[in-house]
Amino acid sequence: MSIKSKLSRWIDRALRMPTCEEIEALAYDFLEKNLDAKTEKRMLRHFRLCPPCMRFIEAYRRTREAGRGLPAPKLDPAFQEHLMKLFRKDENP
């Protein structure tokens, strides 16, 4: 086990913080604000001490933001009228 790993495990145990792996597993619920206050606080403490996880959660957040409301092409009003005609046809076959 590398010194980095040993040190990280020692810090995790000492501060009862989630590991980097657990941070990833909790990332979805963290962003969706599904976590209880205690777990969220532990995650925030981990972020303060772990720059790679800080970078990870920032990237994860930005990815989610990028997808929000991604525009789709506008539907032609003529097609909406076409749908209306289908309805009338269905009503009076």
Place this chain on the structure above:
Amino acid sequence: MAEPKKKFAGSCNLSPDSASKAEEDFVLGLARREESAFRALIADYSQKLYGVAYRFLRHEEEAREVLQEVFRKVLEKIDTFKGEAKFSTWIYRVTVNEALMRIRSKRGEATVSWEEVLPRYEDGVAVDPNRDWHRLPEAALLESEARAYLKECIGLLPEDYRAPYVLKDVEELSENEVCAILGLDKGVMKVRVHRARMFLRKKLEEKYVD
């Protein structure tokens, strides 16, 4: 002249009781073949459902075909709608199923090597350093070129991951709505959305982050 648009649960801020009554009236209107109800259906859902179908199929003509089929099915099956789910959940489900059916019939299933996408850990510690997105301006991913790239990448997701991702992150539906539309357990839905985000994060990072 067009009749005034009917208000119903999917289109306005009503209290739960009045929203439910409005939805009931709306569904009844559709079942009775009232033109105003169908016009309201088109006004409130055609663009949204077209967007969903387009994001699945990435083809405007096919998305329009899906939309037409969905509206045809609504007319055909509205009598069987019992109100066990919200009307919006029901019509989203019809749309997603129709779009997925087309994907399955016409294209091979996309696959992703999750081993390449998901981070590796050693004793709970990430092995690969994460790239620093702080230097990437917040607006960069909202520009049209980046959005077009993201759409392309969404199209590379396997359908099991694309469907919950599109509904949750792009359409911004609630977790409960996504689960109801796709018939997924919440845990499964979360894992799939998470993995889809991880895949897209990697794709965006490779292209935009040094």
